[in-house]
Amino acid sequence: MARFFAQRLVSLIAVLVGTATLVFLMLHLTPGDPARALLGNRPVSAQAYERLRAELGLDASLPTQFMKYASKLVRGDLGTSYFTKRPVVEEVASRFPITVRLMLGAMFVALAIGVPAGIAAAARFGGAFDFVVMSLATLGVSMPGFWVGLMLILVFSVQLGWLPVAGVGGVAYYVLPAIALGIGSAAVLARLTRSSMLDVLRTDYIRTARAKGAWPNRVLLGHAFRNAFIPVLTVIGLQVGGLLAGAVVIETVFALPGLGRLLVQGVSSRDYPLVQGVALIVSGVYVLVNFAVDLLYSVINPRIRYVA
Amino acid sequence: MQTSRGAAGPRSVVVRFRLFLTLLLVAALAGTAFAQQRGGRLVIGRGVGPSILDPQKTGESAADEVLSLVGGSLMVLDPDTLAVVPGIADSVDQSEDGLTFTFKLHPGVKFHNGDPLTAADFKYTFERALDPATQSTVSGDMLAGVERIEAPDDLTLVIHLSEPNAVFLRNLTNSGYLQPLSRRAVEAQGADYGREPVGVGPYRFKDWIVGYSITLERNPDYAWAPSFLNNQGVVYPDEIEFRYLPEQGTLVAALEAGEIDFADVPAVDLTLFQDNPNFNVYSSLSNGIGLEFVLNLADPILSDVRVRQAFNHAIDKQFFIDRVVDGHGIPATGVLPPSLPGYDPDSASTTYPFDREAAGALLDAAGWTLGSDGVRQKDGQRMTIRIVAYTSSAMVLASELLQNQLKAIGVDATLETYDRSLQMPMVMDGDYHIAPLSWTYDDPDVLYFLYHSSQHPNGLNLGAQKDDDVDRLLEAGRSTLVDSDRMLVYHDIQRIMNERAYLAPVYVAEVFSVANRRVNGLRFNAFGGVLLQEAWIER
Numbered sequence: 001m002a003r004f005f006a007q008r009l010v011s012l013i014a015v016l017v018g019t020a021t022l023v024f025l026m027l028h029l030t031p032g033d034p035a036r037a038l039l040g041n042r043p044v045s046a047q048a049y050e051r052l053r054a055e056l057g058l059d060a061s062l063p064t065q066f067m068k069y070a071s072k073l074v075r076g077d078l079g080t081s082y083f084t085k086r087p088v089v090e091e092v093a094s095r096f097p098i099t100v101r102l103m104l105g106a107m108f109v110a111l112a113i114g115v116p117a118g119i120a121a122a123a124r125f126g127g128a129f130d131f132v133v134m135s136l137a138t139l140g141v142s143m144p145g146f147w148v149g150l151m152l153i154l155v156f157s158v159q160l161g162w163l164p165v166a167g168v169g170g171v172a173y174y175v176l177p178a179i180a181l182g183i184g185s186a187a188v189l190a191r192l193t194r195s196s197m198l199d200v201l202r203t204d205y206i207r208t209a210r211a212k213g214a215w216p217n218r219v220l221l222g223h224a225f226r227n228a229f230i231p232v233l234t235v236i237g238l239q240v241g242g243l244l245a246g247a248v249v250i251e252t253v254f255a256l257p258g259l260g261r262l263l264v265q266g267v268s269s270r271d272y273p274l275v276q277g278v279a280l281i282v283s284g285v286y287v288l289v290n291f292a293v294d295l296l297y298s299v300i301n302p303r304i305r306y307v308a
Numbered sequence: 309m310q311t312s313r314g315a316a317g318p319r320s321v322v323v324r325f326r327l328f329l330t331l332l333l334v335a336a337l338a339g340t341a342f343a344q345q346r347g348g349r350l351v352i353g354r355g356v357g358p359s360i361l362d363p364q365k366t367g368e369s370a371a372d373e374v375l376s377l378v379g380g381s382l383m384v385l386d387p388d389t390l391a392v393v394p395g396i397a398d399s400v401d402q403s404e405d406g407l408t409f410t411f412k413l414h415p416g417v418k419f420h421n422g423d424p425l426t427a428a429d430f431k432y433t434f435e436r437a438l439d440p441a442t443q444s445t446v447s448g449d450m451l452a453g454v455e456r457i458e459a460p461d462d463l464t465l466v467i468h469l470s471e472p473n474a475v476f477l478r479n480l481t482n483s484g485y486l487q488p489l490s491r492r493a494v495e496a497q498g499a500d501y502g503r504e505p506v507g508v509g510p511y512r513f514k515d516w517i518v519g520y521s522i523t524l525e526r527n528p529d530y531a532w533a534p535s536f537l538n539n540q541g542v543v544y545p546d547e548i549e550f551r552y553l554p555e556q557g558t559l560v561a562a563l564e565a566g567e568i569d570f571a572d573v574p575a576v577d578l579t580l581f582q583d584n585p586n587f588n589v590y591s592s593l594s595n596g597i598g599l600e601f602v603l604n605l606a607d608p609i610l611s612d613v614r615v616r617q618a619f620n621h622a623i624d625k626q627f628f629i630d631r632v633v634d635g636h637g638i639p640a641t642g643v644l645p646p647s648l649p650g651y652d653p654d655s656a657s658t659t660y661p662f663d664r665e666a667a668g669a670l671l672d673a674a675g676w677t678l679g680s681d682g683v684r685q686k687d688g689q690r691m692t693i694r695i696v697a698y699t700s701s702a703m704v705l706a707s708e709l710l711q712n713q714l715k716a717i718g719v720d721a722t723l724e725t726y727d728r729s730l731q732m733p734m735v736m737d738g739d740y741h742i743a744p745l746s747w748t749y750d751d752p753d754v755l756y757f758l759y760h761s762s763q764h765p766n767g768l769n770l771g772a773q774k775d776d777d778v779d780r781l782l783e784a785g786r787s788t789l790v791d792s793d794r795m796l797v798y799h800d801i802q803r804i805m806n807e808r809a810y811l812a813p814v815y816v817a818e819v820f821s822v823a824n825r826r827v828n829g830l831r832f833n834a835f836g837g838v839l840l841q842e843a844w845i846e847r
Contacts, residue, residue, distance in 0.1 A: 031733040039445050040367025043747065043757040046767025048449035055443045083359035083366075085502055094518060150557045158565045165562040166553055168520050255553040257519020265356070265519075268729045 008294075012287050016280055023279040024069060027272050028062055034082050037269040056082060069276070078280070079273030081266075088277035091262060096281075098168065099258035102250065103243050105178025110185035110239070115232070117186075118193025123220055125198060133190060140187030145246050149180035149253035166255040177254040181246050185239050192235055196228040229300060237293030241286055344539075344829060348845030349547040353559050353571035357519060357552035362502035363485050364437045367445035372484035374522050374550055377840065378420075379487025379507035382411055382430070382465075383480040384534040385750075387833035390649055392477045395534055396425070396488070396508065397465075406472035406789050411465040417532050419490040420512040427459035433489045434467070447486055450479040472787045474794055475753040483509065508532075510543045510841060522550045537841045544829070544844035563587075569824040569845075570838070575634040581822045590821045592832055593647045596748030597640050598817030599628065599706055604741050605810065606772040609691065614674040616809035619742075620660035621667035622717045623710070625814050632706050633817045640813035642802040643755060647816070650752035650785075650798030658806035659813075667717045676718075684718040693721045696740035698731040703744045706814070710742070735770050742812075743770065752798045756782045759801075759810070773810050 035053040053059050057068070072079055078088040121133040156176060157165040164173055200206065201224050209219050248260035259278060266274035297304045358371035363379065366372070384395035394400055397411040417425040434457055437447040453473050458466040469476060480486055493506035505513050510533065511524035525547050533540045551568055553559040560577050562568045566586075573581065581587040603610045603619070610616055625639035638646075642655035671677075676684040676691050684691040693714060697707040707723050714721040721742075726734065735743045747758070756763070760782045763769035781801045788794040805811070821838060823830055829842040 030730070031737075032729045033733050033736075036732055036736070037729060038367055041369055041748070042367060042372075042446055043749070043754045043768050044367070044446055044449040045452065045757055046763045046765070046769075047452070048445070049766050051440065051448075052443065052445065055440060081359070085360055085362070085365055085499060146555070150555075150561075153558060153561050158561050161565065165565050165567050166555075166558045167551065168517055253555045253558055255520060255551075255555070255558060257517065261519055261554070265359075268727060269359075270729055 008291050012284065012291075015283055015287050019280055019283045020070075020073060020276065023276050024066060024272075027270070027275060028065065032270040034058065034270040034272060037271075038082060078277035081274045082271045083269060083274070088273050091274060092259065092278060092281050095257060095259045095262045098256055099244075099247055099251070099260060101174055102177055102181060102247055102256060102258060103240070105174045106182035106185065106243050106246075107236070107239075109178050109182030110189050111236075112186075113182075114186035114189025115193050117190040118232075119197055119220065119225060121190065121194045122197035122201065123216075130194075134194070137187040137190045140183050140190075143183070145180050145184060146249045146253050148183055149177065149250055152176045152180055153253075166253070168256060173254075173256075177250050177256060180253070181243060181250045184246065185243060188235065188239065189232060193228065193232050196231050197224055200224045200228040226300060230297060230304075233293055233296060233300065237290045240289045244282060244286070344544050344842070344844040345847055346544050346546075346844070348545050348847050349549055350545045350570065350827060350840070350843060350845055351549045351551055351568045353551050353553055353562055353568035355552065355554050355556070355559070357522065357550070360502035361505045361513070361516075361522075363487055363489070363505070364442055364444040364447045365502060366485075370550075370552070372446075372482075374484075374524070375487060375505060375507070376482070376484040376509070377511040377524055377548065378505050378509045378513055379483045380417070380509050380532070381481050381483035381486060383477050384483075384536075385478075385481045385833065386534075386536050387831065387839060388536070390833075392481055393534070393536070395481070395483070396532065400477070402789075407469050409467045409469075409476070411467075413463040413465060414532050415463060417508055418529055419493070419508055420506045420527060421490055421493055423490055423492055424462075425488055425508050426462040427465040428462070429488045429491060430465050431457045431459045432491045433487075436489065436494070437486075450482065450486060472789055474786055474789055474791075475751050478751050478753075511548055514547065520552055524548045524550075533841055537839070539842045543841060548840065563822060563824070566824060569827050570830075571822060573820050573822045575636040575818070575820060578634075578636075578820055586825050588823045588825060588827075588830075590823065590830065590832060591636075591818050593638070594645065594748065594817050594819045595647045595750060596645055596746060596816075597643070597813055598637060598746050599632065599702075599814040600640065600643075600745060600747070601710065601812040601814065602735065602743045602745055602770050603809075603811055604738055604743075604771060605774075606738050607741055609693070610741060612674050613808055614670045615676070616812075617660060618667040618670035618674070618717065619714065619719075620809050620812050621663045621670065622713050622719075623660075623812055623814060624662040624713060626662075627713075628706060628709055629815045629817075631709060632702050633815070636818040636820075637815040640816050642806050642813060643759070643811065644749070644752055644798065644802060645816040648749055648752060649791075650795045652799035652802040654799070655802045655806060658803050660806075660809070664717055671717065678718050682718060683720045691719050693719055693741040695721055695723045695742045695744070696731060696734055697723065697725050697744050698728040699725050700728075703746075706744050710744070736765070738772060745770075752795075753786060755798070755801060756786060759805070771810060775804070775808065775810070777804055778810075 035049055035056060035058060038052060039049060057065065080087055081091055084091060117133050121130040124130050153165055153176065156163045163175055167173055206219060206224055209223050247258060248264055251258045251260040252264065259282065263275065263278045266278060354370060356370060358366060358368045358374060360366050361371055361375060363375045380396045382395055382397045383392050386393050396414055396417055398414045399412045401410045413425065413427060419425060434451055434454060436442050437444045437451055438454060453469050453471060454467060455470045456468040460466065487507055490506045494501050497504060503516060510527055510530045512527045514525040515523040526543050526545065528542055531541050553562055559571055560573065560580065563571050564580060578589065581589055603616055605611055629635055629637045641659045642652065644651045671684055675686045679685040695707045695710060697703045704725055711721040711723050734740060757768050759769055759773050759778055761769065761774040761779050764772045778801060781797050785794060785797045788797055826846040827843060828846055829844050831839040831842055833839060
């Protein structure tokens with residue numbers, strides 16, 4: 001187990017070093033210019049632009065800039081945003097809770113709708129209910145999140161006035177964004193849970209359980225689902241990446257000032273330190289979530305053990 | 309007796325009730341028509357919020373807008389005449405050589421932290437903007453040419469320039485970027501100053517949910533509004549909230565739902581509000597060119613004036629207006645919009661009417677003749693033009709229309725679209741033939757940044773224009789201190805630039821703001837910018 005942890009730690013560091021280098025190169029080698037963006041839309045002189053580039057150190061060579069960045073990074077310093085003039089860590093820390101709340105909400109929507117729907121569809125395989133669930137799942141996967149978001153706003157906020165249009169505040173502000181973000185994942189989980197359940201339901205031990213006269217629901221939830229949930233769990237871990245990507249769009253539609261919006265703003269204004277910092281932290285979180293998923297396997301099925 | 313009283317009773321109650329209703333109605337009418345109500349919160353919806361509220365470290369218009377309510381300025385722009393008149397300064401004297409300005413400050417002006425505003429604060433503020441260590445963006449550039457600043461006493465500020473500058477006072481009207489800073493606040497708050505600005509304006513900073521909203525509250529001490537405003541003192545609403553909704557659909561929905569009170573709305577969404585009694589729609593002509601095609605003059609094809617003239621002739625401006633901004637605009641006749649001082653009313657006579665035959669004849673004369681495939685050729689080279697646009701729906705649509713209109717005169721035009729953060733550097737590097745852009749100006753001096761040869765490379769002279777006549781005139785525009793003479797300089801610039809077809813101006817758009825009916829007292833300046841000093845909320 002200790003070796004397993006050590007191995008995961010090494011891979012985490014490798015991912016972070018790789019991300020840092022890749023994001024640095026991608027930002028610096030593609031066209032785009034933080035100094036131009038900093039000057040805004042108001043026409044200013046070429047001299048102001050040249051001065052600002054020099055002051056930001058952008059006129060130095062690429063290797064020099066990279067060495068400066070790397071030497072700060074190893075000391076744990078993610079740098080200071082060009083735009084807000086505040087440490088990147090603080091910027092991320094202030095936005096992170098909003099994105100976490102949104103993602104937890106979306107995950108709740110995905111699990112609460114997707115898993116029961118998948119189980120029920122599997123239990124009534126081939127029937128009308130199965131057909132309806134699978135059709136809705138196809139629809140759910142195909143609808144773009146931003147469109148779902150705008151439709152939810154029009155119906156529940158503008159027409160019915162039940163929920164706020166957008167913004168930050170209590171739980172009410174997260175309901176529509178969580179649904180808009182989670183609905184796609186719910187559809188994926190419903191399809192996956194169904195097919196995984198169908199595989200397990202055809203196995204011998206289920207037939208044995210049924211032959212012994214176990215209650216159908218106990219067979220379904222107690223025996224079948226426990227094993228069927230393993231592949232679903234893997235996908236849930238991977239969905240975190242998808243949800244993070246989706247959060248970028250949903251946060252824009254619902255004006256939630258989360259990490260996704262911060263990243264979009266950073267990319268479009270070429271705020272190098274900010275984008276590099278957010279990318280590092282997000283990839284770190286992603287690796288950690290999937291690590292947690294690996295550990296959960298052994299909780300669900302004690303026969304799964306970890307060897308390096 | 310009893311009976312009659314009994315009969316009269318209900319009738320007199322009815323009469324009294326009617327009288328009461330009438331009085332109530334009169335009171336209500338008086339309330340709405342005559343008395344501004346205090347209190348309430350005005351919520352303004354905008355797209356993207358600012359990153360920082362230190363006026364010297366930002367170039368974002370979102371920051372400028374918030375800061376202009378938090379701060380004040382030495383000079384102000386009269387919204388009706390566009391004349392530059394004293395603001396926080398009671399008077400200004402300019403030396404005969406035009407190099408020295410002496411301002412007498414209005415006494416009794418106080419910062420939000422209670423400190424009195426003195427000339428030393430202005431000296432500190434402007435020197436900070438000019439200090440390279442500040443990494444100032446716009447404010448330092450607006451003060452370019454300032455040589456020395458003195459504060460001989462608390463209410464006297466003397467600024468020396470290195471050369472005469474006709475736009476210097478105009479720049480000082482900016483209460484966002486060039487507002488006075490409280491040295492005590494800046495030094496005490498350090499890097500946090502950008503999160504909690506302290507100014508002298510009608511509103512003081514209250515709260516900022518970064519990425520979502522900024523709330524300002526009324527400054528109870530405010531008594532130094534510009535003379536042209538009816539409300540000289542404290543503003544009416546308790547608070548103003550700027551709410552940032554980056555998705556346009558969400559912004560419009562929030563306006564419809566009454567969650568925000570005021571927002572700018574694109575022409576395509578106007579139908580939702582135009583005939584709706586719950587909203588008032590305000591419109592004005594934009595203070596800039598809503599759509600122009602920048603031509604890369606360094607390119608061999610476009611360096612020929614006949615080709616540029618032909619392209620101008622090929623453009624059906626009215627068609628662009630109808631399709632891109634739903635008919636809400638007027639054809640542009642040159643580099644300046646009619647809303648700006650210096651606009652040449654005769655520029656229409658030097659601009660190019662839509663005339664494909666004339667375009668074809670000019671291209672023929674330039675040696676570009678129609679090939680068998682319908683595309684013009686010269687010395688074996690096909691006339692292929694790259695349009696490089698940024699991904700806004702209006703700019704992409706405009707580029708597609710241009711593509712078609714150029715095809716009609718035998719030009720093979722291709723369209724590439726990029727995120728704005730990519731398109732701008734590409735255009736700055738000259739990696740394009742034609743780029744659609746829009747600009748807003750507040751003074752014709754902006755043309756110096758856009759067309760003077762010293763502003764290329766690294767500047768906004770994106771077409772790489774190098775014309776000694778225009779250069780000389782642009783320099784004269786900056787140094788001519790007599791306003792009427794100065795405006796004639798800009799007339800010449802418009803005429804020459806039209807004749808030499810250095811760009812293809814298309815339209816000046818109308819811009820629209822929508823306000824909830826409960827918002828009263830909104831005023832707009834000649835540029836369509838909203839003035840909030842007299843605004844009040846009906847409750």
